[in-house]
Amino acid sequence: MSIESLLTTKVIEAVKQCYDADVDKDKVQLQATRKEFAGDLTVVVFPFTRFSKKSPEETGKELGGYLKQHIEEIKDYNVVKGFLNIEISAAYWLGVLNEVAQDPKYGYVHENSGHSYMIEYSSPNTNKPLHLGHIRNNLLGWSVSEIQKANGHEVRMVNLVNDRGIHICKSMIAWKKFANGATPESTDTKGDHFVGDYYVRFDKEYKAEIKALMEKEGMEEEEAKKKAPILLEAQEMLRKWEAGDEETVSLWRTMNDWVLKGFDETYRLMGVGFDKVYFESQTYKKGRDIVLKGLADGVLYRKETGSVWADLTGDGLDHKLLLRDNGFEAQFFIGGLSRHFRDLLVSKDPVTLPLLEVSESVAKRYGEQAEKCTLPFLYRAMELSNRCDLDYRISNNKQFLVELTLIQICQITNPVTSAPENPPLQKITPAPNAGQTVSPTTQTPNTTTSQQTAGTTSGVTQTAEPQAAYRAATIRPTTFKRDIPAAPTQTRKAAPPTRISIHQKPAESVAEENTSTVQTVLDTPFTAEALTTAWLEYAKTIPTEVVLVNTMQSCRPQLVDPKNFVVSVDSQIQVDHINEHFHELMSFLQNALKNNQFSMQLRINQPGEKEIIFSPKDVLMKMIEKNPDIKNLYDTFDLEIA
Numbered sequence: 290m291s292i293e294s295l296l297t298t299k300v301i302e303a304v305k306q307c308y309d310a311d312v313d314k315d316k317v318q319l320q321a322t323r324k325e326f327a328g329d330l331t332v333v334v335f336p337f338t339r340f341s342k343k344s345p346e347e348t349g350k351e352l353g354g355y356l357k358q359h360i361e362e363i364k365d366y367n368v369v370k371g372f373l374n375i376e377i378s379a380a381y382w383l384g385v386l387n388e389v390a391q392d393p394k395y396g397y398v399h400e401n402s403g404h405s406y407m408i409e410y411s412s413p414n415t416n417k418p419l420h421l422g423h424i425r426n427n428l429l430g431w432s433v434s435e436i437q438k439a440n441g442h443e444v445r446m447v448n449l450v451n452d453r454g455i456h457i458c459k460s461m462i463a464w465k466k467f468a469n470g471a472t473p474e475s476t477d478t479k480g481d482h483f484v485g486d487y488y489v490r491f492d493k494e495y496k497a498e499i500k501a502l503m504e505k506e507g508m509e510e511e512e513a514k515k516k517a518p519i520l521l522e523a524q525e526m527l528r529k530w531e532a533g534d535e536e537t538v539s540l541w542r543t544m545n546d547w548v549l550k551g552f553d554e555t556y557r558l559m560g561v562g563f564d565k566v567y568f569e570s571q572t573y574k575k576g577r578d579i580v581l582k583g584l585a586d587g588v589l590y591r592k593e594t595g596s597v598w599a600d601l602t603g604d605g606l607d608h609k610l611l612l613r614d615n616g617f618e619a620q621f622f623i624g625g626l627s628r629h630f631r632d633l634l635v636s637k638d639p640v641t642l643p644l645l646e647v648s649e650s651v652a653k654r655y656g657e658q659a660e661k662c663t664l665p666f667l668y669r670a671m672e673l674s675n676r677c678d679l680d681y682r683i684s685n686n687k688q689f690l691v692e693l694t695l696i697q698i699c700q701i702t703n704p705v706t707s708a709p710e711n712p713p714l715q716k717i718t719p720a721p722n723a724g725q726t727v728s729p730t731t732q733t734p735n736t737t738t739s740q741q742t743a744g745t746t747s748g749v750t751q752t753a754e755p756q757a758a759y760r761a762a763t764i765r766p767t768t769f770k771r772d773i774p775a776a777p778t779q780t781r782k783a784a785p786p787t788r789i790s791i792h793q794k795p796a797e798s799v800a801e802e803n804t805s806t807v808q809t810v811l812d813t814p815f816t817a818e819a820l821t822t823a824w825l826e827y828a829k830t831i832p833t834e835v836v837l838v839n840t841m842q843s844c845r846p847q848l849v850d851p852k853n854f855v856v857s858v859d860s861q862i863q864v865d866h867i868n869e870h871f872h873e874l875m876s877f878l879q880n881a882l883k884n885n886q887f888s889m890q891l892r893i894n895q896p897g898e899k900e901i902i903f904s905p906k907d908v909l910m911k912m913i914e915k916n917p918d919i920k921n922l923y924d925t926f927d928l929e930i931a
Contacts (some may be wrong), residue, residue: 292362292377293319293330300332303355310340327367328374335371345371398441405443408434411556411563415452415548416460417485419555431561448563452545453570458523458530460484461540463491466519473547481551484544494519580611581625582632586651623681623691627674633659634667663702670698673862680860689839693862696836813883817848823881827874837866846889855890864891 297317304312316336322328334349341348349368353375357363362381367374389395410430413423430446437444451457464487473483495517502513514520529537556562569576580597583589589611591597597612635641636659642652677694684690828841840863846854858864867874868891879885913920 292381295360295362296330296332296356296375299356299360300352302359303352304337304340307351307355308337308340310337312337312340322374326369326374327365327376329377330375332373332375333371334368334373338371349373397439400441401443402441404441405445406437407445407447408437409447409449411448411561413448413450413552414456415450415481415484415545416456416488418479418481418548419552424559427556427559427561445564446562447565447567449567449569450549451569453530453541453573455523455527456488457541457545458526459491459495460488461537461544462519462523462526463487463494464544465540466494473551479551479554480547480549481555483551484548491519491523577612578625578628581622582629583611585625585629586654588651623674623677623694627671627678630667630671630674633662634664634671637662637664637667666701669701673697676861680862684860686859690860690862693836693839693860697862809885811879811883811885814851815882815884817846819882820846820848820854820878823878826881827877830877831870834866834870836862837870840866849890852887853890854887855892857892857894859894861893864893867891 296319297314300317301312301314304310318333318336320331320333322331332349332352334345334352337352338345338348341351343351346368349371353366353368353373356375357366362378363375364378365376367376408430410426410433411419411423412426413419434444434446464484467490468487473480476483478486498517498519499510499513502508502516503510506513508516526537530541580589583599584591584597589597589599596610599609599611601607601609632645632655635644636652636655639656642656645652645655673694677690680690681687824841824846828838831837840858844856844858844863846856848854856867858867875889909919909923913923
């Protein structure tokens with residue numbers, strides 16, 4: 290019998306003997322004695338004064354005397370007001386310890402409780418060795434796990450290893466720059482200590498570079514911290530790792546293996562282990578999606594640096610960093626945004642809302658947000674974000690691609706329709722001639738072949754490449770076939786498209802021929818410089834079309850021959866924006882150049898593509914780069930490019 294049960298029984302007995310009263314077991318209150326008083330257990334005396342008809346102190350002394358006389362395990366007692374403090378003898382506690390020592394399963398619940406728990410502990414980073422804090426976590430985690438097992442619970446002990454991120458890359462870049470091929474084996478160093486030394490080396494070099502930038506470049510400390518070359522190298526290494534660069538991933542695997550072998554040695558010495566080891570490199574994408582979803586739901590917030598946090602102050606905790614700003618890959622953001630739009634579409638119908646499998650409060654917020662979104666908006670937003678996700682890997686400017694997509698999404702419900710303050714010259718609408726095919730022809734994003742026209746590749750130097758890898762969109766305006774070449778200008782009538790009305794006879798539509806449009810043929814020669822100038826001038830007339838303006842400023846036209854020019858862009862999104870403004874753009878260029886006999890071709894640059902030579906002048910410049918003597922020949926004879 291435990292000492293608590295024995296005391297309870299004897300207190301009931303003492304009240305009966307001293308005061309001839311019966312008390313229930315639940316009326317006997319036992320508690321641990323306060324540390325400022327002598328004793329181990331305390332009996333609350335107040336409930337028994339109704340039977341003793343005496344003060345609490347007197348009642349306590351009478352009950353204490355009885356208990357000490359009849360319980361040999363009681364060493365002594367004292368009374369403080371209405372509290373009887375009982376001091377248990379050392380002999381009793383020694384007996385309890387001997388009993389525990391003889392039973393290897395003492396305290397174990399042999400029946401399964403039906404409850405399962407996962408306990409995660411250790412949680413090391415693979416950029417440095419285990420330290421005292423990790424030892425503490427391991428001992429606590431193992432102990433809690435064993436206690437839970439003893440209580441009949443099913444326990445799964447796991448370890449989450451943080452093996453990715455900017456801190457891992459810091460050790461990697463330091464080893465790459467300063468190790469000279471050294472390994473744990475060659476230096477006889479424990480693996481985690483070996484890698485940790487290079488993490489320390491990074492910090493040393495980083496601080497030295499910050500100091501140099503402040504002294505030599507006059508930078509403020511915060512700016513110097515961001516622009517230190519070794520930090521920029523580490524960030525670039527992280528981006529390469531996330532992009533799957535083979536060399537970077539191979540080095541990462543090698544150094545992680547060194548560290549993990551060192552960890553295993555420590556775990557064996559401590560006598561701890563795990564049922565499952567998770568690696569952040571295998572789970573971070575799913576975790577990041579969850580974080581971004583929480584950000585979209587308004588549960589989390591983003592700081593101006595780009596990092597994502599959870600505000601836990603309402604629960605008595607602090608702000609928790611969930612997603613760092615270092616090495617953030619925009620594709621994860623756009624992917625999370627796509628899924629958010631999909632979830633909003635599901636939330637449009639209360640019947641399908643439970644399919645989200647989120648908490649009631651989050652589901653409510655989804656429903657409220659879905660009510661504010663029209664179906665056309667969601668369909669278009671999903672289309673744009675999904676297209677961006679598909680084009681992300683082949684884009685040469687990934688950040689710009691995501692920014693363009695976000696701008697497009699923002700303009701879905703509020704498109705820019707206002708006219709510019711200084712409108713371009715009067716638009717000329719080309720009219721087709723009889724029997725002539727009307728363009729422009731726009732190649733769709735899924736088209737795998739490039740539509741070519743006569744004379745398009747004249748004078749163009751291109752590297753042969755598989756057609757499937759060449760994603761180009763070709764646009765041609767209406768071209769005019771001159772019957773009389775000698776005439777500087779020529780006017781001609783074109784048959785209008787046939788229109789049929791339910792209020793007139795078919796024959797009556799012939800009368801419409803009298804309203805045919807007149808197109809003037811303009812053929813003034815122009816230079817590449819004039820074309821670029823007109824191109825940029827048009828961009829100035831549409832200041833509110835941010836996407837198109839940025840595209841036109843960064844992607845300049847290249848004149849192939851007097852009748853054709855090419856514009857190389859980075860993504861299908863840019864192609865679509867130019868296509869949307871095609872007629873206005875061509876009309877402006879035709880008026881500015883006084884020429885409507887040229888065509889425009891759009892092409893999408895290939896991944897890794899540096900430069901494409903379009904004109905004879907470009908060819909000459911390339912030849913001069915390779916052989917400077919050609920420049921001397923060109924200057925000596927005062928040559929010109931035909």
